[in-house]
Amino acid sequence: MTAQFSERLIYQGTRHPLYTEPLSQYFQFAGIDPAFDITSTALWRGYIGTWKIIDERLYLIQLSDGLEYRDRRYIEDQDAHKSKYRLETWFPGFPRRVFAHWFSGTLDIPQGKLLKYVHMGYLSQFEKNLLIDVEFGVITNTRARTNTTQDHDRDASKERRIRDLIKVGYPDGSQS
Amino acid sequence: MRIFLWYLLPGTLTLLVFVTAYFIKRKTNIYYIKDRVMEALHPKQKQNRLLFFTEDVLAPALAGLLVLLFWPIFLIVQAKAFLADRRSTERINKLELEPVFKPESDDLIEKLSLAEIEQRSIIYDPLKAVPPHPFGHLNSAWQKFLSQVPPDSELWRFEAWNKTRFGMPERLFGYAAVRDGTIGAHFVYGKKLTHLLEAKNPESC
Numbered sequence: 261m262t263a264q265f266s267e268r269l270i271y272q273g274t275r276h277p278l279y280t281e282p283l284s285q286y287f288q289f290a291g292i293d294p295a296f297d298i299t300s301t302a303l304w305r306g307y308i309g310t311w312k313i314i315d316e317r318l319y320l321i322q323l324s325d326g327l328e329y330r331d332r333r334y335i336e337d338q339d340a341h342k343s344k345y346r347l348e349t350w351f352p353g354f355p356r357r358v359f360a361h362w363f364s365g366t367l368d369i370p371q372g373k374l375l376k377y378v379h380m381g382y383l384s385q386f387e388k389n390l391l392i393d394v395e396f397g398v399i400t401n402t403r404a405r406t407n408t409t410q411d412h413d414r415d416a417s418k419e420r421r422i423r424d425l426i427k428v429g430y431p432d433g434s435q436s
Numbered sequence: 437m438r439i440f441l442w443y444l445l446p447g448t449l450t451l452l453v454f455v456t457a458y459f460i461k462r463k464t465n466i467y468y469i470k471d472r473v474m475e476a477l478h479p480k481q482k483q484n485r486l487l488f489f490t491e492d493v494l495a496p497a498l499a500g501l502l503v504l505l506f507w508p509i510f511l512i513v514q515a516k517a518f519l520a521d522r523r524s525t526e527r528i529n530k531l532e533l534e535p536v537f538k539p540e541s542d543d544l545i546e547k548l549s550l551a552e553i554e555q556r557s558i559i560y561d562p563l564k565a566v567p568p569h570p571f572g573h574l575n576s577a578w579q580k581f582l583s584q585v586p587p588d589s590e591l592w593r594f595e596a597w598n599k600t601r602f603g604m605p606e607r608l609f610g611y612a613a614v615r616d617g618t619i620g621a622h623f624v625y626g627k628k629l630t631h632l633l634e635a636k637n638p639e640s641c
Contacts, residue, residue: 315562
C-alpha cells in the first residue's frame with residue numbers, strides 16, 4: 261500500500277497535515293458507501309477533507325478530490341464527480357461548515373522534520389506528533405509526543421507486524 | 437460407431453465454444469500476457485523447437501482431444517468452477533456489506549421512550565452547523581433505524597465492546613430495538629477507542 265495523502269486541519273490559524281480520517285466514522289454510522297472516485301493509489305479513500313477547530317469544536321469545511329486541475333479533464337462525468345465533493349451532497353443544508361459531532365477519537369498531527377519515510381498509509385515518522393483528543397466533536401485534551409530513534413525501532417517492529425497481518429489476512433481469516 | 441459419432445458431436449461443439457472464448461479473451465489472460473512478456477525478454481527461447489512443439493502444439497492438441505472424449509466431465513467441472521466463483525464473490529460482497537457488530541443483552545443499559553431519546557439527542561452547536569433534529573447529521577440513519585423497528589418493540593440504550601477490523605477494542609454507543617426479549621435492529625451514533633474512555637455521559641455535548 262502506498263503512503264496516503266493526509267487530511268488537512270486548520271488549528272490555531274495554521275494549516276497542518278492530519279493523519280486521521282474523521283469522515284470515515286460518519287459514513288460508517290450513517291451506513292453510507294460514498295463510492296468516491298479513486299484517482300490515485302496514494303488516495304484510496306478518494307477524498308481529502310479539510311477540517312477546522314473553532315472554539316474547541318471540530319468542523320468539516322471542505323472536501324476535495326486531490327487532483328491537479330489538468331488531470332480533471334480525464335474524468336468522464338464532470339458534474340457527477342464535482343457533486344461528490346460538495347459538502348451539501350452529504351450534509352444537505354450545510355454547504356460551508358459541518359459540525360463533526362459523530363467523531364470521537366484522536367486527531368494525529370505530524371510535526372517537524374520527517375525522520376523516516378514509510379511507504380504505507382500514515383506510518384511515516386516525524387519529529388513530533390500533536391495529538392488532539394475529541395469526544396463527539398468536542399476537543400477534550402491536547403498532548404504532544406516526541407519521537408526518537410527508539411520510537412523508530414518500536415514502530416518499525418509495529419510496521420513489520422502490520423505487514424505480516426496484511427500478508428496473512430485479517431483475524432477472521434479473510435484475505436485482503 | 438454411429439452412437440460414438442453422435443457422442444462426439446456435443447464434444448466438438450464444446451471444444452469450438454471454449455477455443456473461441458479463449459481466443460477472444462486471451463489478451464486479458466494473465467498467463468498469455470506473461471508468456472508474451474517472457475518471449476520479448478528471452479527471444480532465444482523461441483528457437484527451442486522441442487519446447488515450442490510441446491507447449492504450443494502438443495499440449496493444446498492433447499487438451500482438445502481430452503475435451504472431445506470427456507466433454508461431460510469437462511462441462512461439469514466448468515459449471516462447478518463457475519458456481520464456486522460466483523458463491524465466492526457473493527460471500528466477499530456479503531462480508532463487506534454486512535455489519536459484523538450486534539449488541540447483546542448484557543450491553544443494554546436502560547429502556548427509554550422514543551420521545552426521551554429524541555429529546556436528549558438534539559445536538560447543540562453555537563455555529564449552527566448541525567441540523568436541529570435528533571442525532572444531527574445522523575438523523576437519516578436514525579429514521580432508517582426507526583423504520584425497521586416493529587410497533588410493539590422497546591427501545592434500549594446500549595454500550596458495547598467491539599473490535600475494529602485490525603483488532604483495536606472500541607466502545608460503541610447506540611440504541612437497539614427489543615421485542616419479546618430478542619434484540620433486533622440497532623443504531624450506533626458514536627464510539628470511543630479504549631484509551632479515550634471516561635465516565636462522562638456520552639450524550640452530553
